Amino acid sequence: DVKVTQSSRYLVKRTGEKVFLECVQDMDHENMFWYRQDPGLGLRLIYFSYDVKMKEKGDIPEGYSVSREKKERFSLILESASTNQTSMYLCASSPVLGANVRGYTFGSGTRLTVV
Amino acid sequence: GENVEQHPSTLSVQEGDSAVIKCTYSDSASNYFPWYKQELGKRPQLIIDIRSNVGEKKDQRIAVTLNKTAKHFSLHITETQPEDSAVYFCASPGGTGNQFYFGTGTSLTVIP
Numbered sequence: 001d002v003k004v005t006q007s008s009r010y011l012v013k014r015t016g017e018k019v020f021l022e023c024v025q026d027m028d029h030e031n032m033f034w035y036r037q038d039p040g041l042g043l044r045l046i047y048f049s050y051d052v053k054m055k056e057k058g059d060i061p062e063g064y065s066v067s068r069e070k071k072e073r074f075s076l077i078l079e080s081a082s083t084n085q086t087s088m089y090l091c092a093s094s095p096v097l098g099a100n101v102r103g104y105t106f107g108s109g110t111r112l113t114v115v
Numbered sequence: 116g117e118n119v120e121q122h123p124s125t126l127s128v129q130e131g132d133s134a135v136i137k138c139t140y141s142d143s144a145s146n147y148f149p150w151y152k153q154e155l156g157k158r159p160q161l162i163i164d165i166r167s168n169v170g171e172k173k174d175q176r177i178a179v180t181l182n183k184t185a186k187h188f189s190l191h192i193t194e195t196q197p198e199d200s201a202v203y204f205c206a207s208p209g210g211t212g213n214q215f216y217f218g219t220g221t222s223l224t225v226i227p
Contacts, residue, residue: 031214033214035217040124040219041219042204042218043159043204043217045216048214058214094213096213097147097208097213102161102164103147103149103151103215104161104215106151106159107158108158
């Protein structure tokens with residue numbers, strides 16, 4: 001089974017801190033994604049990456065940045081954490097979508113609380 | 116990007132009854148539609164999917180139907196059981212086709 005591992009299950013950070021959320025996948029997938037999940041809003045795409053050192057903005061990139069220095073690792077960075085960034089963050093990976101690919105594999109999520 | 120709308124946001128059914136969740140999408144070029152189930156405190160997991168060259172797909176008690184003309188697709192769960200209680204998300208590809216846009220989720224409760 002594909003494994004997508006997020007480094008922390010729960011995090012509590014202070015307003016203004018720089019926060020790193022790490023995600024590692026072990027199946028050589030080209031694509032990696034960061035979503036945040038909020039009640040009533042579903043999953044919203046923050047950033048994604050098609051390849052090493054490549055990144056694309058999703059629908060809600062403000063206040064976030066990403067890094068993909070190695071194919072298996074995709075990091076989400078909150079430059080200066082704010083309380084409105086309190087959320088569940090989900091990482092996902094997939095091969096290049098095509099006829100034989102079935103969606104994403106998700107990590108277990110990181111519940112971030114900014115106080 | 117793609118716009119995916121999902122209804123209802125909450126759904127309660129008696130055990131043994133059927134449940135139907137509906138999604139609409141905006142991008143007529145979309146050609147693959149997965150459904151994910153997220154149990155409380157767990158990651159979303161793919162439960163069924165459909166490609167645009169078929170109109171229906173079944174896997175035991177779950178089925179998905181697709182109407183490309185109307186740009187909507189639905190998840191059907193028959194003979195519901197308490198373990199079907201979860202949040203269900205539909206999705207549709209958008210943009211360059213390598214990312215998914217998700218519906219806002221349906222919280223299904225199956226009452227024993």
